Amino acid sequence: MDIAVRIGSLELKNPVMTASGTFGYGEEYAEFMDLNKLGAVVVKGLSLTPKEGNPPPRIVETASGMLNAIGLQNIGIERFIQEKIPFLRTYDTKVIVNFFGDSVAEYVAAAERLSCEEGIHGLEMNISCPNKQKGWCIFGTDPRVAAEVVSAVRKATRLPLIVKLSPNVTDIALMARVAVDAGADALSAINTLTGMAIDIRTKRPKLANRTGGLSGPAIKPVALRMIYEIFSAVKVPIIGMGGIMNADDAIEFILAGSSAVAVGTANFINPLAASEILEGITAYMKTEKIDNIAHLTGVAHET
Amino acid sequence: MDIAVRIGSLELKNPVMTASGTFGYGEEYAEFMDLNKLGAVVVKGLSLTPKEGNPPPRIVETASGMLNAIGLQNIGIERFIQEKIPFLRTYDTKVIVNFFGDSVAEYVAAAERLSCEEGIHGLEMNISCPNKQKGWCIFGTDPRVAAEVVSAVRKATRLPLIVKLSPNVTDIALMARVAVDAGADALSAINTLTGMAIDIRTKRPKLANRTGGLSGPAIKPVALRMIYEIFSAVKVPIIGMGGIMNADDAIEFILAGSSAVAVGTANFINPLAASEILEGITAYMKTEKIDNIAHLTGVAHET
């Protein structure tokens, strides 16, 4: 059975990865799961310099989901390279670094710095973050801004470049095309939907940051629809995510058009989720007599 | 305690209405609940001529939500006027007719026809539907098209005009401003998020229509965030909806900026939901010593 998948020039031994921000820097989960089993570890989003993040409360539970407003807290690229890469290099899995910036220049500098380190196999660009240069706009919701920042990063790295799309847009297929035209080797989708919760006793938003990103099973239908639309719009591999809790969910994403899947919020519920999902996918392939995972990708589009 | 709310020139005795498409034409729920208790009944979306709707399956359950692809099946405006209005007129509640069209001309014709009947107190324009004139585009996701259709309808009716916004957009505040500038007396939000589910046995979308609209508790955080953004952008009253299951949920919507709320999917779970929500809101006002519901609207914005 062939379950290896290609993401640009990167070959993963299987299609199961972790979603950025839900798996720490990998080591937090090493106690529970053999990281060697993963197709790739995608680490918490990094920026050139450390970020403090938002004040608490940062988390609110919602119906079949959760809102988070971590505010991209991270230790910065240098400390990551010093302290985390050596550990990750002891595993036989691919390391994909999720990163972001406040400006195009910061994105480029981050990509350049990450590209000259051994042990980093791919970059995932998070474009769902506020653009400090342009005030309130989010890189990932304006096609022109997205094109600009992706092109700039494309020139700055030879590593496989995955662009992670924001779902908070009218036309996800358009954003996918823009990212691919600007040089993305692959797309990942979806990031969190922007949401809110209000405390009816204090009459204030529950999150200190007021709004946060919705993840978990609640968003799965929206994520699947977006994967389905992206698959019709572009040719590059898609890494599907958004509410994947078990193998059946992951298979839905593959049928909708994903080449690989990422497990996010599910890690919090079951620290073994990613490895159980991989087992479930191979069990399904056996039952369905499918010998190559690639034959499943996008099958829901056939009529 | 003052719980009456104004929606344009329309005064509702209380802020609790039903969401279009989830309460039939009112009579289906009359057996369970005294319709006189409602601020308004919003009926299933109507078009000039009857619509057959989509083939089944039309419904899929999702985590804390459901997808529907009814396809706007309805009996048409004439039959509604003949068969349903007489029943609704026996109640002391406002009747708001949700309507839609395939083209600007159809919207206008529908609004004109509905405006010359006694017993209809307001119109809710559903702009989350495909635009036949322009192929795949949805009226409610393109600001220019939305402006055009709302302006045209505004000229065709003197009834209070509520525009129901689609959440499947990058910038809901922009859409809100466009609708208000084009003449909306009030806004309702949110309609369903577009989603999908796939059957991993048949490997095909579960809905015959492939995609459907996600409603229920799953979408509440997104709906609340959008109400919060709309409230900051426009001055007209907002009718908030999206996953309201109980009074606490409804109060969150009011604090976020809604003047009234609509109960949708909750009717399916508890046919008494709307009246229980009203009771819960007044109980809350008592506990919190708030004598006018208007004093709650938008309070979560204060810092």
Next chain:
Amino acid sequence: MSRFFNATIQENVPVHANHNLLTLSIPEGAPAPLPGQFFMLQVSRGSDPLLKRAFSIFRTTQQGVQLLYRIRGRGTEILRTMKEGAVLEMLGPLGNCYPNPPRDKMPLILAGGIGIASVFPLIEKFAGRSIVFYGARTKDDLLMKDKAEKLSKKLFISTDDGSAGSRGTIAAVLSSFLADPHSPIPDCHIYACGPHPLLRAVSEIAERHGVTAYVSMEEHMACGIGACLGCVVKTRSGYSSVCKEGPVFKSTEIVW
């Protein structure tokens, strides 16, 4: 009495692999369900699973109403774990019912799998007078076979694997029965419940033999009372709701 009420579990016992019999006491004054009608049960207090589950009325006893259900997915799995004394929100009885045959017609009752739950009240009603056709996957999936045997004039059985009765679908059995020159055609009426393909086959057979057939349809449901238009089937007069205009339709009404 409202058709939306709290019901208390009296008993919830396995009757077979993967099938339970649920007895619920319902408030006094609740309308008595008719054969073919159904109830919807809320199996969770939280919002997941969200929607109510539909189950046909299987029997009405002194203890309350009985539902016979197959453990199929998450909702029925939760229901299986519920114990005596648990309280459930319930909606019903819902839908229309199997119409009575004219006096001179003999009822032919056909069930595929868990469809037996829906037609069982008819088998009881026409005790000793009906011919029953009952198909299932295997011998182990035949529920209430002995009861059905006792209550029917004649019971035909089939299983997909031939482990009981004839091998094959129960539609084939019905077909040979009707093809037999000694069959009571056209003096019979068919009542059928089961998977969609089975009902389609029954419909064709009935039409071929000029026999009236009533079929009980299934669709995913949200409201259960005709409000959401979610549960439709295509009929000659457009889409009709299974929950309100059905679940029982004349087979010739359905666009198969």
Next chain:
Amino acid sequence: MSRFFNATIQENVPVHANHNLLTLSIPEGAPAPLPGQFFMLQVSRGSDPLLKRAFSIFRTTQQGVQLLYRIRGRGTEILRTMKEGAVLEMLGPLGNCYPNPPRDKMPLILAGGIGIASVFPLIEKFAGRSIVFYGARTKDDLLMKDKAEKLSKKLFISTDDGSAGSRGTIAAVLSSFLADPHSPIPDCHIYACGPHPLLRAVSEIAERHGVTAYVSMEEHMACGIGACLGCVVKTRSGYSSVCKEGPVFKSTEIVW
């Protein structure tokens, strides 16, 4: 042994209005929890409620680990209904623990409300040697008072309404105690768990008297193991996770 395992409910009994004592048998070889550590429990199989709930280790007995919990919202309400034999997914023991005081220091242990659950292992550990300060809303919210009385050298009680002990907050009691010229200052260490404002008050009092204090913090949690960065509190070295770097912090570390 993994820190993620299935635990079986041995007992789940009310100890007071709105408070239950839960005894769970955990697999053999599971690491023994230290005072101040906590577990996270999955109270539902479905996805609503989604996240695990955090509870401090209250005691370890032969039967298993005991948690003392207050019914507060939907998750604990579901937990309350769970019966002996039910199996729960559980993560832990998590977090750091209350550090030992130097030999010559006397432990002052302070609890507000359900905070008693977290400090109780300390009360047991320093049996007969610690002074305990325990505040609650009313007399009826004082749990394990007799046990605490027996195990402590001295027990101070306060309630908001004065229905037991002195009226007012337990911080005020601590404050007068430390202000007393006969107090063992600076030869004591404070260990405190309770609502945020109480801990802030304790921190101020401790600082005023030059006494070292450890406080156990609470924040909403998702992962419980330091991966999501959701449960942070502001410390002098930036945001620190309550689940991994805490829940116990030196009071002077916290930016209140």
